[in-house]
Amino acid sequence: MWRKVFSYTKEYLDSFKHLFYPHICLGCGLDTIVKEHILCDECIKSLPHTGFFEIKENEVEKIFWGRVDCQVAASLLFFTKESLVQKIIMGLKYQQNKTAGLHLGELMGIAIQKSAPMQYIDYLVPIPITKQKSKKRTYNQSLLLCIGIQKILPHLSIQDCMKKNKATPTQTLQNRLQRENIRDNVFELDTQKQIKGKHILVVDDIITTGATLEAAFLCLVAAKPSSISFATAAYTI
Ligand SMILES: [Zn+2]
Numbered sequence: 146m147w148r149k150v151f152s153y154t155k156e157y158l159d160s161f162k163h164l165f166y167p168h169i170c171l172g173c174g175l176d177t178i179v180k181e182h183i184l185c186d187e188c189i190k191s192l193p194h195t196g197f198f199e200i201k202e203n204e205v206e207k208i209f210w211g212r213v214d215c216q217v218a219a220s221l222l223f224f225t226k227e228s229l230v231q232k233i234i235m236g237l238k239y240q241q242n243k244t245a246g247l248h249l250g251e252l253m254g255i256a257i258q259k260s261a262p263m264q265y266i267d268y269l270v271p272i273p274i275t276k277q278k279s280k281k282r283t284y285n286q287s288l289l290l291c292i293g294i295q296k297i298l299p300h301l302s303i304q305d306c307m308k309k310n311k312a313t314p315t316q317t318l319q320n321r322l323q324r325e326n327i328r329d330n331v332f333e334l335d336t337q338k339q340i341k342g343k344h345i346l347v348v349d350d351i352i353t354t355g356a357t358l359e360a361a362f363l364c365l366v367a368a369k370p371s372s373i374s375f376a377t378a379a380y381t382i
Contacts, residue, residue: 171236171245172229183233183245192252193223193230195380198260205380208355213362216344216372217262220352220380221253230379234351237286246286246350249378250293253348258297263374267343268304269294272361273332275309290348290378304345306338307364331357332364340370352377 168178172188184192197203197219206218222230233249236242257263271287279285291303310333347361358375365373 171232181244181248183236183242183248184229188229191229193225193228194256195220195223197221197380198256198263198376201262205352205355205375205377208352209359209375212355213359213366213373215358215362216374217260218358218375219256219260219263220377221249221256222379224351224379224381234379237289237350238282241282243284243289246284246289247293247296249350250290251296252293253290253376253378254294254297257294257346257376263346263376265344266301266346266374268340268345269301270304270306270340270345270347270361270365272347272349272357273305273307273309275311286350287348290350294348294376301346304338304340306335306340306368307361308333308335331360334364334368336368340365340368343370344372344374345370346374346376349375349377351379351381353381 168180168182169176170178170185170188171183172191173185175185178185182189195203195205197205198221200219201217203219205220206215209215209218224230224234233242233245237245237249257266269291271285271291273287274282274285288303288305295301295303309331345365347358347365349357349361352358352375358377362373362375
């Protein structure tokens with residue numbers, strides 16, 4: 146009996162809360178979505194998947210040809226301006242929408258699960274943010290993606306083994322000629338965390354020029370992992 150009373154009370158409280166904090170689909174505005182979700186089923190189905198996790202030599206891998214020797218690289222969704230994917234990424238980066246990060250991470254986890262080349266990943270490594278940014282935003286969006294991936298693939302542990310020293314102007318990152326500079330200045334390796342001999346998957350929210358992941362590769366390779374792969378939630382076309 147008490148269980149029933151509890152369930153009614155919870156239902157009542159949930160609907161009361163819903164009045165003030167409705168769970169609205171980011172895509173179409175429908176307000177009857179599941180609490181843990183950011184999109185309704187129709188909008189989830191409409192997401193522009195790249196299919197790259199199952200394609201060898203895909204467009205994201207090609208970005209790194211002649212730059213760094215990554216094992217596999219893939220992005221989950223195509224990113225275009227004024228799109229739903231842009232809305233989700235903006236929500237994650239600038240509007241404190243942590244659920245967006247976890248949900249995108251889960252979708253990435255499902256893609257990794259189906260990806261033959263990614264079956265031998267040992268660790269997930271998030272791209273770090275500076276301390277300053279972390280104070281302002283209170284969370285690292287790449288770490289949230291890793292947590293989402295881990296929900297689907299619980300055997301993958303997260304090794305937060307890089308630090309970002311200071312904010313780097315995008316222009317500097319984009320200048321591939323300054324590669325040496327990037328390696329020295331952007332990321333620092335936490336030598337306490339062992340990744341030697343492991344296949345690590347570096348996770349980030351979005352890839353444009355590939356400069357951030359390239360810098361991460363150059364930092365991580367010093368710790369002698371067996372191989373390094375990249376996965377991002379979105380890919381700018
Ligand atoms: Zn919707």
